[in-house]
Each structure stands twice: as structure tokens, then as C-alpha cells.
Amino acid sequence: MSALAVGRLDVTLLGRRVLGDVDLAVPSGSWVTLVGPNGAGKSTLLKAVAGAVEHAGSIGLDEVSLDGMRSRERARQVAFVPQEPTRPDGMNVVDYVLLGRTPYVPYFAVESASDVAVVEELLDTLELRELADRPVTSLSGGEFQRAVLARALAQQAPLLLLDEPTSSLDLGHAQQVLELVDELRVDRGLTVVSALHDLTTAGQFADRLVLLVDGEVVAEGPVREVLTEKLISAHYGAAVRVVHDADGGVVVVPVRERTARLTKRTDGA
Numbered sequence: 592m593s594a595l596a597v598g599r600l601d602v603t604l605l606g607r608r609v610l611g612d613v614d615l616a617v618p619s620g621s622w623v624t625l626v627g628p629n630g631a632g633k634s635t636l637l638k639a640v641a642g643a644v645e646h647a648g649s650i651g652l653d654e655v656s657l658d659g660m661r662s663r664e665r666a667r668q669v670a671f672v673p674q675e676p677t678r679p680d681g682m683n684v685v686d687y688v689l690l691g692r693t694p695y696v697p698y699f700a701v702e703s704a705s706d707v708a709v710v711e712e713l714l715d716t717l718e719l720r721e722l723a724d725r726p727v728t729s730l731s732g733g734e735f736q737r738a739v740l741a742r743a744l745a746q747q748a749p750l751l752l753l754d755e756p757t758s759s760l761d762l763g764h765a766q767q768v769l770e771l772v773d774e775l776r777v778d779r780g781l782t783v784v785s786a787l788h789d790l791t792t793a794g795q796f797a798d799r800l801v802l803l804v805d806g807e808v809v810a811e812g813p814v815r816e817v818l819t820e821k822l823i824s825a826h827y828g829a830a831v832r833v834v835h836d837a838d839g840g841v842v843v844v845p846v847r848e849r850t851a852r853l854t855k856r857t858d859g860a
């Protein structure tokens with residue numbers, strides 16, 4: 592199990608500060624989800640932890656700086672599912688998932704039988720078996736998203752970063768994928784940091800939520816403390832009702848301001 596500690600993270604892109612002084616503590620084996628409106632900095636934060644964007648501040652895993660690591664070592668520690676992964680031309684699904692084993696393959700060697708076994712298992716788990724020989728460029732959005740997750744899980748890193756991992760998945764596959772991640776978290780002690788737009792889903796799977804707005808953390812804590820009508824309407828400009836169900840879950844329901852709409856229509860008639 593590995594704990595993530597981000598301290599005073601600052602990112603400036605094209606001369607604009609998009610993350611300012613962000614602190615984030617993710618206990619070992621827990622799941623923290625970043626929420627916030629478009630452009631808040633969720634992806635940038637995940638990319639910084641993955642080592643994909645220049646930043647100031649510290650990023651440590653079990654008190655070891657990730658920034659001090661070589662990329663191969665970092666890839667054994669951190670697996671990242673980006674929001675918009677590229678699809679390599681001419682590569683089939685099995686080879687794409689095998690890329691996740693690259694940090695374990697010695698230089699000038701090929702994948703071992705155990706690397707192949709890890710990939711084979713993931714092809715089954717993520718229902719990719721029948722697509723194994725298909726070029727990744729030919730997959731539907733949801734099929735490719737499952738392949739991207741398989742590639743990340745093949746890395747067997749203790750920290751998993753997921754940027755909108757279910758955006759292209761239907762409801763069933765979305766639940767299945769998030770349940771799988773949660774199972775791995777419980778069984779193997781994975782630490783998970785994700786960014787999700789669907790606030791109800793975010794609340795179902797995370798231990799804690801972090802609300803980012805304009806590159807700063809404006810609220811952080813257990814789901815019930817962050818998913819409030821007040822915070823959501825203030826920072827998303829959205830009209831919602833927050834319902835607490837009997838199991839302790841939080842459901843965020845968008846509502847239309849019906850009275851105003853009806854009045855307008857009547858006026859116009």
C-alpha cells in the first residue's frame with residue numbers, strides 16, 4: 592500500500608497559473624476523487640502526479656519523491672488512464688495492453704511468460720478477448736476505454752490515476768469497471784485517485800472528494816460534506832437536489848427551475 596502526498600503543487604501553462612498551491616493527501620489503499628467544473632485543473636493535477644506536466648511543489652509516494660524517479664521506475668509506481676489517450680496506428684489490442692508491461696521488460700528483451708499471463712487475465716476481466724486481434728484504431732470509444740484501463744492495470748502499480756475512466760462507457764460497463772477498480776483496491780491495496788464528472792458516481796466510489804475550482808481546492812472531505820446543494824450551486828452554477836439514500840449514499844439530481852420556465856412560456860403565449 593502506498594500513500595500519495597502532494598504539497599504546494601503549482602502548474603503554469605502558456606503563462607497562466609492553472610494549479611495554485613494544491614495540497615493533497617491520499618491515504619494508502621483509499622480512493623480519492625477530484626470533482627469540479629470544466630477547466631478546474633483536475634486533469635492537470637493527475638498529469639502532474641503521472642509526471643506528464645511540468646510543475647513546482649512536491650509529489651511523494653510513501654515519502655519517496657516521484658519526481659526524482661526515472662520514468663521506468665515511476666511507471667512501476669504510478670499507472671495513469673488519461674482522459675484522451677492516443678490510439679497508436681497499426682497496433683492491435685493485445686500488443687497495446689502489453690505496453691503496460693514495458694517497465695518490467697529488461698532492455699533488449701521481449702515480454703516474459705508472466706507478462707503475457709498478466710495481459711491474458713486482463714483481456715478476460717475487461718471483456719477484451721474477442722477484440723484481442725483488432726487494431727485499436729478500429730474500436731468503439733467504450734471498447735478502447737476498456738483497453739486503456741487494461742493497459743494501466745497491466746502496470747501493476749500501487750497508485751492508479753483515472754481521468755474520467757467511464758466517459759465513453761455504457762451504464763453497465765461503467766459500473767463493472769469501477770467495481771473492478773474497487774475490488775483491486777480492496778484486494779491488492781491499490782491507492783486510487785480519479786477525476787469524475789458524475790457526482791453521484793463519484794460519491795459512490797470515493798472515500799473522500801476534493802472539489803477543485805480555478806486551480807484551487809475549495810472543499811475536501813467525506814462525500815456528504817462535499818456534495819452539498821450549496822457547494823454545487825456555488826461552484827457549478829447548477830440547480831441540483833442532493834438526496835441522501837437509506838444506505839448512506841448521496842444522489843445528486845439535476846433539477847429544472849420549472850416555475851421560472853412555465854411563467855416565461857405563459858407570458859409569451
Ligand SMILES: Nc1ncnc2c1ncn2[C@@H]1O[C@H](COP(=O)(O)OP(=O)(O)OP(=O)(O)O)[C@@H](O)[C@H]1O
Nearest residue numbers: 604605609627628629630631632633634635636786
Ligand atoms: N496544454 C495546455 N496549455 C495551456 N492551457 C492548458 C493546457 N492544458 C490545460 N490547460 C488549461 O488549464 C486549465 C485546467 O485544465 P484541465 O484540463 O486540467 O481541467 P479539468 O478540470 O480537467 O477540465 P475538464 O473537466 O473540462 O476536463 C484549463 O483552463 C485549460 O484550458
